[in-house]
Amino acid sequence: GNSVTQMEGPVTLSEEAFLTINCTYTATGYPSLFWYVQYPGEGLQLLLKATKADDKGSNKGFEATYRKETTSFHLEKGSVQVSDSAVYFCALSDKTGNQFYFGTGTSLTVIP
Amino acid sequence: ETGVTQSPTHLIKTRGQQVTLRCSSQSGHNTVSWYQQALGQGPQFIFQYYREEENGRGNFPPRFSGLQFPNYSSELNVNALELDDSALYLCASSPDRIRKNTEAFFGQGTRLTVV
Numbered sequence: 001g002n003s004v005t006q007m008e009g010p011v012t013l014s015e016e017a018f019l020t021i022n023c024t025y026t027a028t029g030y031p032s033l034f035w036y037v038q039y040p041g042e043g044l045q046l047l048l049k050a051t052k053a054d055d056k057g058s059n060k061g062f063e064a065t066y067r068k069e070t071t072s073f074h075l076e077k078g079s080v081q082v083s084d085s086a087v088y089f090c091a092l093s094d095k096t097g098n099q100f101y102f103g104t105g106t107s108l109t110v111i112p
Numbered sequence: 113e114t115g116v117t118q119s120p121t122h123l124i125k126t127r128g129q130q131v132t133l134r135c136s137s138q139s140g141h142n143t144v145s146w147y148q149q150a151l152g153q154g155p156q157f158i159f160q161y162y163r164e165e166e167n168g169r170g171n172f173p174p175r176f177s178g179l180q181f182p183n184y185s186s187e188l189n190v191n192a193l194e195l196d197d198s199a200l201y202l203c204a205s206s207p208d209r210i211r212k213n214t215e216a217f218f219g220q221g222t223r224l225t226v227v
Contacts, residue, residue: 004154032213036218041220042220042221043116043118043202043218043219043220043221044155044202044204044218045218046215046216046217049215051213089154089155091154093214098145098160098167098168098209099145099157099160099168099170100145100147100155100157100204100216101157102147102154102155102156103154104152104153104154105152105153105154
């Protein structure tokens with residue numbers, strides 16, 4: 001079956017620090033992979049996606065590379081800002097299903 | 113702005129009551145999915161509606177039901193509310209059924225508290 005595992009949070013970083021949030025997946029076939037972000041009191045917003053192996057998704061300074069050999073899709077940002085404080089969800093979808101499978105989320109707090 | 117709107121934003125219900133949550137999908141989208149997000153957890157798939165018909169269901173009991181209307185807006189109904197139904201309910205709108213390359217746009221959610 002399909003599933004997503006994310007690193008446990010919460011994560012607290014100082015402004016301008018480097019961010020990595022780990023995500024690994026289990027899937028039947030070749031899924032698409034997503035990172036969604038949830039700001040306090042809001043719904044989910046798509047941050048970036050990758051649809052095939054070795055693709056790199058990027059947006060707002062965040063990047064993630066689809067690694068088929070390690071079944072991973074780790075989120076990275078070189079220099080975080082206070083405004084990046086949010087909960088980040090890794091997710092997958094595949095051609096056979098009708099849903100997204102989400103990880104449990106990783107809470108990030110960036111302090112000035 | 114995603115264009116997906118949910119109502120109400122918050123509500124409080126008593127155990128055993130029934131509740132209806134509403135979602136207006138983004139213009140041009142014919143598919144609506146519903147997710148339950150318990151506190152501190154990732155969203156869990158409840159069901160998806162495609163062109164007014166249910167198109168897949170997650171591991172939720174029958175007291176969770178839904179509708180999709182001709183304008184593709186949708187309702188989620190929950191009967192016989194239980195305390196564990198307290199959660200954020202998210203509606204996701206997409207231009208087609210969720211497949212490998214389909215993007216979905218989420219509303220801000222309805223926070224349901226069952227007391």
